[in-house]
Amino acid sequence: MSDPRAQAEAIARAHDENFPVAFMLAPRDIRADMRAIYAYCRVTDDIGDAGDASRDERLAMLDAWDDDLARCWDGTPDNPILLALQDVVRRRALGPEPFHALVDANRMDQRISRWETHEDLIDYCRYSAMPVGRMVLGVLGLDDERCGYLSDATCAGLQLVNFWQDIRRDLEERDRVYLPAEDMALFGVTIDDLTAPEASPALRELVRMEVWRARAMLVEGAPLRGMVPKRVRPDIAMFTSGGLWVCDAIAKQGFDTIARRPAPGKAGRARMAAGVLKGAVTGA
Numbered sequence: 001m002s003d004p005r006a007q008a009e010a011i012a013r014a015h016d017e018n019f020p021v022a023f024m025l026a027p028r029d030i031r032a033d034m035r036a037i038y039a040y041c042r043v044t045d046d047i048g049d050a051g052d053a054s055r056d057e058r059l060a061m062l063d064a065w066d067d068d069l070a071r072c073w074d075g076t077p078d079n080p081i082l083l084a085l086q087d088v089v090r091r092r093a094l095g096p097e098p099f100h101a102l103v104d105a106n107r108m109d110q111r112i113s114r115w116e117t118h119e120d121l122i123d124y125c126r127y128s129a130m131p132v133g134r135m136v137l138g139v140l141g142l143d144d145e146r147c148g149y150l151s152d153a154t155c156a157g158l159q160l161v162n163f164w165q166d167i168r169r170d171l172e173e174r175d176r177v178y179l180p181a182e183d184m185a186l187f188g189v190t191i192d193d194l195t196a197p198e199a200s201p202a203l204r205e206l207v208r209m210e211v212w213r214a215r216a217m218l219v220e221g222a223p224l225r226g227m228v229p230k231r232v233r234p235d236i237a238m239f240t241s242g243g244l245w246v247c248d249a250i251a252k253q254g255f256d257t258i259a260r261r262p263a264p265g266k267a268g269r270a271r272m273a274a275g276v277l278k279g280a281v282t283g284a
Contacts, residue, residue, distance in 0.1 A: 030232060036081075037085065037136070044102050045106065048109050049109070065079075066100060069085075093138075102127070105124065121160070130156060147227050150224035154218060157221060168257070187203070189206050198258055207256075207257065211255065215244065246262055
C-alpha cells in the first residue's frame with residue numbers, strides 16, 4: 001500500500017481549484033496537515049456526490065465511512081486517507097465532532113434537495129462548511145470563541161457564494177436547488193428560470209440579494225486573518241479573497257450565473273495570491 005500521506009497529497013493537488021484549503025503558502029508542516037484534512041473532506045464529498053450510486057447506496061457508503069472515521073480516535077482506520085488523517089488528529093489533538101459533522105452534511109444531501117429559508121441554508125452550513133473552518137483552527141491551535149465565530153462566518157460565506165456560482169450545475173447534475181424557496185417566491189423565480197439559456201431579470205435580482213448576503217458574511221469573518229499566527233495569515237486571507245473575487249465576478253456578469261459560471265482559473269488565483277502577499281508585506 002502506498003504512503004497514506006502521499007495519497008492525501010495527490011488528492012489535494014488534483015483539486016487545485018480549492019487552493020486555500022491546501023494552504024499553498026503555509027509552512028511545510030501546516031501545509032501537509034491541511035492537505036490531509038482536505039483529502040478527507042474531498043473523499044467525504046465524493047462519496048456523497050460523485051459517480052452513479054443510488055441514494056441508499058450513498059447512505060450506506062457514508063455510514064461505512066463514518067464508522068472507519070471513528071477509528072481515527074479509537075483504533076486504526078482501514079482507509080489510507082483516514083490513516084493520514086489519524087496522524088494529524090493525534091498530533092494536533094483534534095476532536096471528532098467537525099469530521100463527523102461533514103459526513104452528516106452529506107447524509108443531508110441524500111435526503112434534502114430543496115431549502116425553504118435562508119436560515120435553513122445557514123443551518124446546513126453548520127454541517128457542510130463551518131466544520132471545515134473548525135478543523136483548520138484546530139491545526140493552528142486556536143480554540144477561542146471569537147476565532148470560531150469569525151471562521152464560521154467566513155466558511156458560510158464561501159459555501160453560499162459557491163452555491164450561487166453553481167445554480168445551474170447543482171440543479172442539472174444533482175437535482176439540488178439551494179436558492180431558498182421563500183426567496184424564490186419573493187422574487188417570482190421558478191425552477192424553469194434556473195434552466196433557461198440566461199438569467200431572467202427576476203433571477204438576477206434574487207442572485208444579487210443572495211450574493212450580498214454571502215459578501216456580508218465574508219466581510220464579517222475577514223478579521224480572522226489578524227488573529228491567526230503570522231506565518232499563515234496570507235493563506236487565511238486567501239479564503240476571503242477567493243470568496244470576494246467570486247462575488248465581484250458574479251456582479252460583473254450582471255448576476256447571471258446561468259449563462260456562464262464565474263471561476264478565477266489559475267491566472268486569477270495567481271493574481272489573488274500576489275495581492276495577498278503584497279498586502280502582507282505592506283501591512284494592508
